[in-house]
Amino acid sequence: MPTAYLRCMRGSATIYDRVIAWYSRSPYVHTEFAWPLDNPKPAQWLGAQPRGGVQARPADYLGSQPFDLFSVELTGAQVQHLRDFLERQVGLPYDWRAIAGMALPVLDRGRRSGAWFCSELVYFALGTVGHSLLREPLRRADRITPRDVGVSLRAALA
Secondary structure, three states: OOEEEEEEEEOOOOHHHHHHHHHHOOOEEEEEEEEOOOOOOOOEEEEEEOOOEEEEEEOOOOOOOOEEEEEEEOOHHHHHHHHHHHHHHOOOOEOHHHHHHHHOHHHOOOOOOOOEOHHHHHHHHHHHOOOOOOOOOHHHHHHOOHHHHHHOOOOEEO
């Protein structure tokens, strides 16, 4: 069965990482897909970052920050749909509004199309191909943290 790989970064390299770790009560501070999806040691990783939004970035762009690698079993059709979906997201901005809504619920306006933060993109992308990581509806993807991806029983440590 085809496999897609993703990683969850650990550590506190930046103040932003420390805030995410504190908020989610987890060592996981970022998550993204291997690019290409089926390569556990890819040349690039595709995800959403505050600088540059959704992009495929070189494998070493975060330096030596530690991470856990996860695999997700999908069908061939699901992998193709996932690849197509992710390619359409490249170039979209970072979802600062959803981040603000997590921190201050009064600012919560629900999931916004056209922008992503890291775990929101991972969760929503897998959900659109029929592989939900959690029992949370896709419309709540803007509440998913890297911790939620890392503790999902649907993604296995690779």
